[in-house]
Amino acid sequence: MKLPYAEPYKIKTTEAIRTSTREEREQWLAEARYNLFNLRSDQVFIDLLTDSGTGSMSxxxxxxxxxxxxxxxxxxxxxxxxxxxxxxxxxxxxxxxxxxxxxxxxxxxxxxxxxxxxxxxxxxxxxxxxxxxxxxxxxxxxxxxxxxxxxxxxxxxxxxxxxxxxxxxxxxxxxxxxxxxxxxxxxxxxxxxxxxxxxxxxxxxxxxxxxxxxxxxxxxxxxxxxxxxxxxxxxxxxxxxxxxxxxxxxxxxxxxxxxxxxxxxxxxxxxxxxxxxxxxxxxxxxxxxxxxxxxxxxxxxxxxxxxxxNTEFEQLDARIRQVKLLGDLLDEYGVPYQRPAGGHAIFIDAKKILPNLPKEQFIAQTLGCELYLEAGIRGVEIGSILADRDPDTHENRYPRLELLRLAIPRRVYTDNHIRVIAAACRNIYERRDEITKGYRITFEAPILRHFTVELEPVK
The missing domain is CATH 3.40.640.10 (Type I PLP-dependent aspartate aminotransferase-like (Major domain))
Structure with a gap:
């Protein structure tokens, strides 16, 4: 038989991570003012906020x-x-x-x-x-x-x-x-x-x-x-x-x-x-x-x-295969994302998952909060909050795409972690009709507001 694929490296050091209860996550998210950047790393089970500086060095x-x-x-x-x-x-x-x-x-x-x-x-x-x-x-x-x-x-x-x-x-x-x-x-x-x-x-x-x-x-x-x-x-x-x-x-x-x-x-x-x-x-x-x-x-x-x-094919192939695995699982579960799977992340299409949520309630941010509450997984909004206000009119800018980015750190998580991410996305997708309220901004910086923005649930 043809041998299955294996990563071109072996693991030398591990770092412990802990699971948390939904009740804990609800409290932590409220304390973070519903901004996932404000969460402590030890409050996160699988951290997909960014692949920037979070990889494992050789x-x-x-x-x-x-x-x-x-x-x-x-x-x-x-x-x-x-x-x-x-x-x-x-x-x-x-x-x-x-x-x-x-x-x-x-x-x-x-x-x-x-x-x-x-x-x-x-x-x-x-x-x-x-x-x-x-x-x-x-x-x-x-x-x-x-x-x-x-x-x-x-x-x-x-x-x-x-x-x-x-x-x-x-x-x-x-x-x-x-x-x-x-x-x-x-x-x-x-x-x-x-x-x-x-x-x-x-x-x-x-x-x-x-x-x-x-x-x-x-x-x-x-x-x-x-x-x-x-x-x-x-x-x-x-x-x-x-x-x-x-x-x-x-x-x-x-x-x-x-x-x-x-x-x-x-x-x-x-x-x-x-x-x-x-x-x-x-x-x-x-x-x-x-x-x-x-x-x-x-x-x-x-x-x-x-x-x-990292300009050798084998290293890139292992990394991009893992991103594609997440995409393949989401395909299996019917969860919509920006196709085809990208190089460093999967970008969930928040508008397609939450089509009835008004854009003023920050659709992708709402989906990001739901994913954290579901499984302790932290992604990042690539949508209206990140788009900032128009510098001339000071009105909110609403881009064509409202995406939740799940950025995979290099050589950090195993394929089992990827399967947990996919399952959590599936769970949210299956209960999407229950998500009827988003968030409103209570504090924002004049530029690059998404890093420090504070929100509260819409009543």
Whole structure:
């Protein structure tokens, strides 16, 4: 018989987690003001809030931390990371930062001025936050197919080139400092972008003289989907595909806490020495000296190893198989989600589960609270709360998609945990008609409100 699949690693250390009663969870959720970010980690059974910084590092990464050079300037750890970035991405200049939003802060401080326009394919929360905080706009140019959660196409996170060109034509070139292409497209459900779309987006940008910035949080997973779904790439390695992706980019930002599989870290890299010099000032002000930039030497060494390891097919295959397992189980139970299964998460379609709940009562957040109450599982709302208010009208923005993201940490949970998640989603789906009330906001910050928002049940 054909041997069954097994993960390409073995487990060396475990961490205890505890179950809780529904009564406990009801009390904890109320104390958290119905914001899942406010829960303590020991109040959560299976934590799917994010895959950012929550993965398990390898033995080689832990060993790399022991070689970390903590010199303030010129640390050897910096040069090991620099060599890895040049080899994998082909980017000659980089500035380390403590995480992805810090990389955005550094580069947008160098590039953006008030009134600028930064188009992209569904900017994620911190990206849009940094743009709008600077009184700039972030038009969404994602393909319309991304809004149909039940439509199955291989590359659902792509840039709509006609939409993008309309933005280019309707603004002076000097008002568009860059275009942001996010791989994979997190907001649209962890959906990938094809190499063809990356190449054509770059060609359009260059025709108009606009730099292309790739938001690279899950670049390796995107490369995996190119290898497994796009014609002409099946025989290429992940590293070869990554090098091709980045030959089209002028700038890259990355939260290395995702596909770098580290607990903290990020960087901004670019082809232009002039841009590096401009961004360097902001890097020093906000992050630290240019050869550490908010990262310790040991973290830079762990990241160098993580980038190398996670651009190998076997590691990505094991991770994406687990996400697909959750999708397959939800298919079996009839639970609707953004199809096909994404690279890092399953995005439950809250509108389809709770169609009668008014949008003003925050549909995806309501579903997230129900999942926590059901089984102690913490996800995150990708919907109206995350969308924030319109910066001009101050009205709530209601996006086309109301999604509950269940982000799977790398090498943390077993397939049995995945089965528990699926069963809990099934239980909620089967009693969906009983969920008739959502939540209202009692406190919100003026930007990126979803992290600290406080709510109460609608009476």
């Amino acid at each position: 033995d080689r990464q832990w060993a790399g931390m022991m070689t970390g050079d903590e010199s303030y300037a010129g640390a050897s750890s910096y040069y090991r990371l620099k060599e890895t970035i040049e080899r994998i991405f082909g980017m000659p200049y980089f500035l380390p930062t403590h995480q992805g939003r810090a990389a955005e802060n550094v580069i947008f401080s160098a590039l953006l001025k008030e009134g600028d326009v930064v188009p992209g394919n569904s900017h994620f929360d911190t990206t849009k936050g940094h743009i709008e905080f600077r009184h700039c706009s972030a038009p969404d140019c994602t393909i319309d197919a991304a809004a149909d959660t039940q439509l199955e196409i291989p590359f659902k996170g792509e840039m709509d080139l006609e939409k993008l060109e309309r933005v280019f034509k309707s603004h002076p070139k000097e008002k568009i400092p860059c275009t942001v292409l996010t791989i994979t497209n997190n907001t649209a459900g962890g959906q990938p972008v094809s190499m063809k779309n990356i190449r054509e987006t770059a060609e359009l940008c260059r025709r108009y003289g606009i730099p292309l910035l790739i938001d690279s949080a899950r670049f390796a997973e995107n490369a995996y989907f190119i290898k497994t779904r796009e014609a002409g790439y099946a025989d290429k390695t992940i590293k070869e595909i990554v090098r091709e992706i980045y030959q089209y980019a002028d700038i890259m930002t990355i939260s290395a806490k995702k596909d770098g599989v580290v607990n903290m870290g990020g960087f901004v890299a670019m082809r232009s020495e002039e841009l590096r010099r401009k961004a360097m000032t902001f890097g020093i002000m906000y992050e630290g000296y240019v050869t550490y930039g908010g990262m310790s030497g040991r973290d830079m060494d762990a990241l160098a190893v993580g980038l190398d390891e």
